[in-house]
Amino acid sequence: MNVHRDIKLDFGRRERMGLDEAILASGKSLVHLNAILDQAAEQDARFLLTRLAPEQFHGLPEKHRARIGYDELSRTGYFGEPEPARVETRTAIIAAGTSDINVVREASRTLHWYGEPALEVTDVGVAGIWRLLERVEEIRHMPVVIVVAGMDAALPTVVGGLVPGVIIGVPSSVGYGVATGGKSALNAMLASCAAGLLVTNIDNGFGAACAALRILRAPR
Amino acid sequence: MNVHRDIKLDFGRRERMGLDEAILASGKSLVHLNAILDQAAEQDARFLLTRLAPEQFHGLPEKHRARIGYDELSRTGYFGEPEPARVETRTAIIAAGTSDINVVREASRTLHWYGEPALEVTDVGVAGIWRLLERVEEIRHMPVVIVVAGMDAALPTVVGGLVPGVIIGVPSSVGYGVATGGKSALNAMLASCAAGLLVTNIDNGFGAACAALRILRAPR
Amino acid sequence: MNVHRDIKLDFGRRERMGLDEAILASGKSLVHLNAILDQAAEQDARFLLTRLAPEQFHGLPEKHRARIGYDELSRTGYFGEPEPARVETRTAIIAAGTSDINVVREASRTLHWYGEPALEVTDVGVAGIWRLLERVEEIRHMPVVIVVAGMDAALPTVVGGLVPGVIIGVPSSVGYGVATGGKSALNAMLASCAAGLLVTNIDNGFGAACAALRILRAPR
Amino acid sequence: MNVHRDIKLDFGRRERMGLDEAILASGKSLVHLNAILDQAAEQDARFLLTRLAPEQFHGLPEKHRARIGYDELSRTGYFGEPEPARVETRTAIIAAGTSDINVVREASRTLHWYGEPALEVTDVGVAGIWRLLERVEEIRHMPVVIVVAGMDAALPTVVGGLVPGVIIGVPSSVGYGVATGGKSALNAMLASCAAGLLVTNIDNGFGAACAALRILRAPR
Amino acid sequence: MNVHRDIKLDFGRRERMGLDEAILASGKSLVHLNAILDQAAEQDARFLLTRLAPEQFHGLPEKHRARIGYDELSRTGYFGEPEPARVETRTAIIAAGTSDINVVREASRTLHWYGEPALEVTDVGVAGIWRLLERVEEIRHMPVVIVVAGMDAALPTVVGGLVPGVIIGVPSSVGYGVATGGKSALNAMLASCAAGLLVTNIDNGFGAACAALRILRAPR
Amino acid sequence: MNVHRDIKLDFGRRERMGLDEAILASGKSLVHLNAILDQAAEQDARFLLTRLAPEQFHGLPEKHRARIGYDELSRTGYFGEPEPARVETRTAIIAAGTSDINVVREASRTLHWYGEPALEVTDVGVAGIWRLLERVEEIRHMPVVIVVAGMDAALPTVVGGLVPGVIIGVPSSVGYGVATGGKSALNAMLASCAAGLLVTNIDNGFGAACAALRILRAPR
Amino acid sequence: MNVHRDIKLDFGRRERMGLDEAILASGKSLVHLNAILDQAAEQDARFLLTRLAPEQFHGLPEKHRARIGYDELSRTGYFGEPEPARVETRTAIIAAGTSDINVVREASRTLHWYGEPALEVTDVGVAGIWRLLERVEEIRHMPVVIVVAGMDAALPTVVGGLVPGVIIGVPSSVGYGVATGGKSALNAMLASCAAGLLVTNIDNGFGAACAALRILRAPR
Amino acid sequence: MNVHRDIKLDFGRRERMGLDEAILASGKSLVHLNAILDQAAEQDARFLLTRLAPEQFHGLPEKHRARIGYDELSRTGYFGEPEPARVETRTAIIAAGTSDINVVREASRTLHWYGEPALEVTDVGVAGIWRLLERVEEIRHMPVVIVVAGMDAALPTVVGGLVPGVIIGVPSSVGYGVATGGKSALNAMLASCAAGLLVTNIDNGFGAACAALRILRAPR
16 A cells, blocks of 8 residues: 555645645544655645544654644644744633633644634633623633533623624533533534624634634735 | 213312313314313313414304413413412513513413413523623522523523522524524523523423422422 | 513614624514514614515515515615625625525625625536636635535535635525435535634524624724 | 633632532543642632542542542542531432432432432332332422433323422433433423423433422522 | 326235235325226225325315215225224224324224224323323233324333233324424334333324234234 | 342232333443342342343352353343243244344344244345245244344335234344444334334344234233 | 526536536526526527426416426426437336335436436335336346335335346435435435445435436446 | 354355345454355355454454455455456546545455456545646546545535546545534535435445446446
8 A cells, every 4th residue: 555645735725725734633544644744744844733642643653753742632733833923812712611621722722833822711601601701801802702612502602792703613522411522512503693603513623723814814 | 083082181180289281282173172172161170271373262162262361472271260360479481582472471371370470581682691680680589480592592501600599491493594493492401501400392381380380389 | 462571672782792783583473573663763773684574574564664675585674774885895705506595695785784795606516616716816805705505515615725715604405305404514514624614504694794794893 | 731720610609599519520631620629629618529430530639539528329529528418308319220320329419418318219110100109109298309211211201290399300321222322211301291390411410409409499 | 197007006915914005195196096096996996095185085086085985083095895893802092192193093994994993092191190090901901002192102101011912102293392293202112111112103003003903813 | 328229120010011020231230230139039030131241241249140041142141040932933033134143132032031932034134135035935924023124124124015924123233324323224114114014122122022922922 | 686697507517527507496586597597598508407396387487488398297397309319228217106206207307308218117115025026127137227215215225136237226205204304215225235226315316317327428 | 053044145146236245244243254254165255345343354263364355444355366357447436535545445445356446536625626626637537436525525516517427425434523423424415416426325435336336337
């Protein structure tokens, strides 16, 4: 099997639509991951790896591991250096509970890769609405607000009614019973009565960050 | 077909568990409804009719129509007189939007049948959280709070974190796309992170009222 | 029944989060619609009505009908005058087929209400990819691209890989068999491999337009 | 990563709505659990831990383990001492089979934490209806009856027709084929023809107990 | 279009497996129904028509209508004479509520066509368990018991634990919310803890009766 | 925890409805299984254990293991001796493929426990229809035919059209993609056009055998 | 509204991939249909209309109606003349029952449009397997066999095991209960154990015919 | 247990419908696999094994392992020698991403077993449409094009509009959130607006290859 034959990296993507190709590691064998990193190293490319499980990371050869800035909580890896950070923070990432932090971190690490700092605000579930109300002033001035929530996902609706920024809802798979897997949270967000709430796939912190980048960098 | 043979009203139910039998009209033919009312009239029984469509009501003979206190919005009918009303209001019925009023009214008409007054608070969806916060003091002292909500059903979670009473969530079938039919609202309520939130079937204002009556009248 | 008691319009919404309250007409009785319009007329308010069925519109009293700029295709009504139109077009609305035009028009009529012109590009389904490729240059410079698609909803993924603007996918309920109702289109959009694609509820052209407005008007 | 930054315990919850915050351990990393317990120990707080897996409990440092009254069957932990027990038993917890005992115990341990004793009645599935009928007298005088049932979940309907107390149905995930995961039991309970039956999420013994506490302690 | 070419009646079915072919009318055009009846009349065949809507029946030519013993409640038609009735009743058909009578009647009319009398016992839902217990002696001696139930479908489980005969559960589509369409009832029956409960498709009274006939007439 | 308190075996079941109680082992802890067997041993009871995993069986104390006739393929255990076998075989158990043999064996072991021999016919999937046609004569004279099939579950429909006995379809969870879990097979059986086909829960060989026993032993 | 602006017919499709564009009429307003036909008439184009409801057809202006060869059963219209018919029949279209004839006819009318004759074989459901076996010889020599089936959809599996041609399964929406809508039939076909069975969307006779044309005309 | 009794290999299948029986290993115990291979070795049969997990392969006795040409990526095994390879390549297998390669390889290994070479084209997801457009010329002349795609499965629609060959879509289970399990990809393919797209079960590379063989070898 000639593994290299199977792989065709899209190095022209940034020119075309403003974002680099990222590598989704889950579902890829070590053989394929290795081949991708070999090809990238040869061409001196840099990119973001997402859903890179600890077992996958630790199974890579030392030469690649040394090059990767790995974060276990978010399962992201930086192959190469992130862009220099802007000074101003333009994105808030809000979560209902601490169980959603891995998704929050995937979003903030993706933004960080592109030089965008992010404000993380966790543990502000609406069952204790005062926790959110205390933070509204901080959030109100952000052009983009990513809201991660599982279970009943009531948080983005409430936020959407309080601030004028773009609201990106990320349903999380946290929970049990009807909540397991994130479908209830997803549907609640899609059905939200907060006008203009936008939604990504379940646990897709990476996608939410890419959308934030499109918003912050799009032609105007 | 001897229709009377098919019907066996449960007149001893109140002795056994505190509530009278009610007649669910939807799905019953006029022939059967008539036979039930004939039998009830003979025995001088009184009861509540639910989901009685206008077409059904207007298809009944005058003698029965005259005896029924009918409300089209809630599709309920009082066959006989309701119990005398208590002075104190012990149940609040809250709804996110005016589209849920038919369910709200089904609940309040059921409570009224048993002599329980109810406070209706509508149009307090959480996308404008201030509308709810203005009314919290009024609701805080109620032993029972019924919350009707469709779409993302974020309201009961927020209410459940603000007041100590028993919260009964009633998902409504209002909405379109993933909201249609009320499944998203139902699942959001079941998955709610507000501790102790209880849920009924979709659009089941009658059931919520019966539960409220069990709470207010149960042995102690 | 005192209908006015049930209604609480949110006239402070624009101050809070930049958009006016809109009235979702579907699921509301004529009695309630009338009461809302009476209240609005008294307070000299103006707003957008969505999902206003022709039967509902024609059932309104003449005084209200005269005040409403109604469009049957999109089922939207302007109660009052739209904002003056900006010169520059900043939003493209793309659709796979002519059957999606009602959703496209709901989005463009909502944008028009807020003074935002929109470019409509219909009938560019990816089964004839050349039709889309011919229009890419026009779309590439738009900060926001709304993509309406039913059935397999392949269009937003292809567009997302071609242009740098924010992509808002609106699944439509067009189709038959597994496509009916829009669930297949919705899931395809959520699962899209185009990074940063954002999604709304099925047929929710209004929501997509509100999101576009948040993007174009958010603090920066 | 500064873990403490992520956590915001809600110590004012009891004042607001009568119940303390509880910690849902499932889905939380050991790092986060530890940080929560550290913060709680510093502030001399006490609370209930739910869904605390044996692996999680045994992974905690000795200082925290020593403080926790852990029960493996229900996966609950008491961080601190429970409230002193009332004399009178006001809640019955009924289950169809012995496979549901973990959910039953989660409910009774939660009640015990708040000083409420509970009567457990297990193995009274309705396929042998006499087992239930023998116990009805005992149950009839309880203000609250929690009914845990998986599979076809016929038990709460039968109980609801026999006793006047508040019936809280808890669907359990016991079973195989169409029963697996508890969705069939959940839907059967929601669709029940027993008037006033209330339902929680699947396996949510904790939620049922919180609801019971709201019922027993609500303002009156 | 030569309609006769499309139709191939299976007149040898009784020899092969003991039951005649029946004609499922729903989904058939009047043109096809007519062609089938013409062909049958020519060959002097007799058979049972099921799901024959009143509109279909009244749309047939007089010559066919005169030959059909039609019952609107069950939507069944006898084309020809039923078999002479046996003396002994060997099948009970039990239903939870009067809304299920159309399904009950479809089953009893099918049995009657084959000369099998049936005992109908309606309105014995388990929310009033005494109604069922009063009738147990009558049912206990039946070789076959068909149980029709919608909503939570608790009835067949209770019956299955009380009598030794074969229990055939027929879920009905009666109900609203999660009950609508009969899926909840179907799943509850399949997941039942009553050993040996067998199930048919939703509303399939005809199928249950055919199964009863297989049981009563099978080789032994 | 007093485990014995939780258990209430139903030793009177055979008198009531002709079958003994069986113990469903899956979902029971070793502690509970042991307590059940202790209680049974004391009372000299005998019963069938189903879904007894090898790990469970080998975790039991030697005194109980010695008493159990265990079969790993079907996961059944005989606690005590089966009834003496009848001479005549009255039940055929047919399966589409060898992957269904565990379900087939659960059914035949259950029948064997009650002294009923069964004919097993495996590997007669309808994609090679001749394999089934070769065996039809053998099956035609059986009063009961249990048909186990996964994937598309076409087998019971074909069998139901060929033989007059009672057909009990058991969907199996064999397969991948849309077949996984057995839902497709279940629905295909329920929707079958073979008149009088009866269905059990997925993989429920035990239930099918109990139904066969009801058929073979019911009063007549 | 300038309707013509919305429409972009794909007249180059045949050059590109061998089939003309067809017009799916369902979901299109009369205004749009008219505009499409006007545009086509101007350019002297010819094409196939599918899912053209009788109400739509009769709502067209006389000039267009006169040009369309309309068939109500299949809801297809020929705008222009079909291609001259080949002599040899290379496609069989088989259906389980007469209720599927509308789908069968949509497929044969589509083939006829392209000059391909088709053999229709209806009413050969596998519950009477002999009806199919009688016709096998006729079918065995066809390069393509389209099999339309609803309910349990057992027919394509049996056919797939008997003949060597390409089998295209078309699930139909015929049936009730779990069969309604065709999902059960679709899943049964996808899960079929007949190797190499291919499947289309529910009721998609048009798609099956297009696939047959690709097979019969593809480069070789 | 006599395992051989359970197995009935279908050695006449090629004569009947052109393809040999293949053995689906998943779900089969080692005991059964061994018995099948023993029987095959005795009769000097050769066949393809699919879904043969590495654990299964390595658990076989050396004599069978030696005879099997095993490929771990596709989980296929050749028991015996493949047919001699044709010169001309008539099938292309296209995949959106490298995560789909196991399905691609299952298809190409199945074709190889029958002597059909295949062109593999991977990593041409439509989010970078140029990658596909570069390869169109190569694909355009293939009679059969198998397209494997997960997530939103937009690839087959685009391909179907570009080339005239038969398009066989194989949904893959790659992805997370709503994509997991392949249902979204499956539905998107079934709902595709590309005329004549045919679909197999999820991950069914084997089935797609069998269909390709039917197409390439069918009578003409």
